[in-house]
Amino acid sequence: MSFVNTNFTVPPPITVAKFGGTSVADHAAMSRSATIIKDNPAAKVVLISACSGVTNLLVELANGIADNEQRSQRLQQLRTIHQSIIDQLTHPEAVAAEIDQLLTDVEALAKQTASAPSVQLTDQLVAHGELLSTFLFTQILNEMGAKATRFDIRPVMRTDSQFGKAVPDVDAIRQLASEQLQPLLQSDQIIVSQGFIGSDETGQTTTLGRGGSDYSAALVAEAISAEILEIWTDVPGMYSTDPRITANAMPIQEISFSEASEMANFGAKILHPSTLLPAIRQQIPVFIGSSKAPEQGGTWIRQHVAQPPKFRALALRCNQTLVTLTSLNMFHAYGFLSEVFRILGEHKVSVDLITTSEVSVSLTLDQTNTGGGAPSLPAAATEALSKLCRVEVEQDLCLVALIGNKLGEAPGAATQVFGKLDNYSPRMICFGASPHNLCFLVKTSESREVVKTLHAALFEAAK
Numbered sequence: 001m002s003f004v005n006t007n008f009t010v011p012p013p014i015t016v017a018k019f020g021g022t023s024v025a026d027h028a029a030m031s032r033s034a035t036i037i038k039d040n041p042a043a044k045v046v047l048i049s050a051c052s053g054v055t056n057l058l059v060e061l062a063n064g065i066a067d068n069e070q071r072s073q074r075l076q077q078l079r080t081i082h083q084s085i086i087d088q089l090t091h092p093e094a095v096a097a098e099i100d101q102l103l104t105d106v107e108a109l110a111k112q113t114a115s116a117p118s119v120q121l122t123d124q125l126v127a128h129g130e131l132l133s134t135f136l137f138t139q140i141l142n143e144m145g146a147k148a149t150r151f152d153i154r155p156v157m158r159t160d161s162q163f164g165k166a167v168p169d170v171d172a173i174r175q176l177a178s179e180q181l182q183p184l185l186q187s188d189q190i191i192v193s194q195g196f197i198g199s200d201e202t203g204q205t206t207t208l209g210r211g212g213s214d215y216s217a218a219l220v221a222e223a224i225s226a227e228i229l230e231i232w233t234d235v236p237g238m239y240s241t242d243p244r245i246t247a248n249a250m251p252i253q254e255i256s257f258s259e260a261s262e263m264a265n266f267g268a269k270i271l272h273p274s275t276l277l278p279a280i281r282q283q284i285p286v287f288i289g290s291s292k293a294p295e296q297g298g299t300w301i302r303q304h305v306a307q308p309p310k311f312r313a314l315a316l317r318c319n320q321t322l323v324t325l326t327s328l329n330m331f332h333a334y335g336f337l338s339e340v341f342r343i344l345g346e347h348k349v350s351v352d353l354i355t356t357s358e359v360s361v362s363l364t365l366d367q368t369n370t371g372g373g374a375p376s377l378p379a380a381a382t383e384a385l386s387k388l389c390r391v392e393v394e395q396d397l398c399l400v401a402l403i404g405n406k407l408g409e410a411p412g413a414a415t416q417v418f419g420k421l422d423n424y425s426p427r428m429i430c431f432g433a434s435p436h437n438l439c440f441l442v443k444t445s446e447s448r449e450v451v452k453t454l455h456a457a458l459f460e461a462a463k
């Protein structure tokens with residue numbers, strides 16, 4: 001289908017829609033999500049996550065469960081999740097064999113990884129969650145009378161070979177999408193494909209890191225020049241903080257790309273941190289809504305919004321690893337930091353935040369790879385750094401971030417925040433590098449209380 005405009009043909013506007021794990025958790029959730037697609041003729045490309053809980057199970061298996069009984073138990077859980085959806089299909093026979101084959105592959109890979117786990121095997125195994133869910137979702141759309149076709153995204157979603165946290169090759173993805181995906185868009189079919197997964201140049205399966213389906217959807221939207229990106233999840237949009245932390249969290253109707261990017265970067269799980277990069281490059285507005293209650297509306301993320309507020313939201317990111325490096329040789333010396341970063345770079349340690357004093361430097365480690373959990377400093381990096389300075393590693397910490405606008409110029413912003421934290425011990429305070437955030441570490445045990453306290457003072461009181 002195309003719109004004819006006197007003497008040249010304009011492609012119809014396309015929406016790329018992404019549904020997260022809870023939106024495809026079971027037959028009922030998949031049916032609700034499928035209805036959203038059916039009701040929107042522009043929604044021609046749908047990317048979905050694995051059914052809720054499936055990626056966690058696959059990660060456990062990928063980490064290598066040596067005990068046969070425990071492994072079988074996880075495999076059985078995977079079978080049950082998918083079988084219960086198959087059981088509710090009108091035509092289970094249309095997908096039963098494919099699902100069975102994929103689950104059999106999972107079993108073989110899980111056995112393999114139990115004796116010799118590897119990052120390649122992890123990605124190959126974990127990718128099965130999305131491969132499974134897309135078969136079921138396509139079938140449900142078809143049983144609802146829509147015309148849907150399943151598409152394996154891996155040959156299009158070209159990445160490098162950093163398994164567990166692969167970096168997409170944007171130019172290659174655009175080229176591959178124009179060859180393999182664009183022709184399908186000319187048909188009347190809805191394309192159902194996988195978030196999270198891709199493949200490297202040699203065809204090996206890769207993943208973009210936990211929560212990466214949002215990013216996949218944005219990359220596809222960019223590659224096909226979609227007009228809108230929709231992210232359907234279990235809450236009606238972005239809130240002033242995670243609604244699971246406080247029921248007083250307030251919905252945000254409209255937010256700028258830069259504010260939403262900061263929220264995502266600082267732990268607002270609703271968006272994978274890289275999601276907005278492609279949307280910003282291509283200026284694609286992003287809508288976030290709840291697949292359980294689409295009628296409730298949601299949040300629009302755009303380039304500019306009218307009157308961005310001083311304080312926008314609070315984000316919380318746990319599983320932080322803090323590394324403190326201390327050396328008297330650092331005092332008035334040059335070259336120390338460059339040596340530190342050379343060593344970290346050599347051991348592929350990605351640094352997130354950093355603060356320095358005359359004799360020490362504290363940094364937190366990046367933690368977005370598919371393996372999950374708090375990242376550790378590799379032993380070889382610790383050894384190399386120890387030759388240069390004292391190395392201390394601390395975990396059990398969370399990062400609290402206040403997101404806003406022109407925070408550095410806002411008189412009294414720091415007092416408004418730290419004046420409320422007399423009962424807590426914030427550490428590694430970062431303020432000033434970005435006009436959009438102020439952040440600090442706190443102990444995991446007090447982190448939710450800190451967010452609640454600040455939310456009450458900065459958001460609820462203002463209301």
Ligand code: ADP
Pocket residue numbers: 019020021022023049211232233234235237238239240241242243244263267268269270271313
């Ligand atoms: P999906 O599986 O659909 O990708 P996620 O669990 O990754 O969903 O993200 C949705 C969750 O993000 C919500 O259930 C909510 O708890 C959490 N969240 C964190 N911060 C925020 C926020 N500021 N606004 C809304 N939701 C948030």
Ligand code: ASP
Pocket residue numbers: 020021049050055056129195196209210211212213214
């Ligand atoms: N299924 C993957 C995960 O659970 C990707 C995603 O849901 O975005 O992390």
Ligand code: MG
Pocket residue numbers: 020211214269270271272
């Ligand atoms: Mg998510």
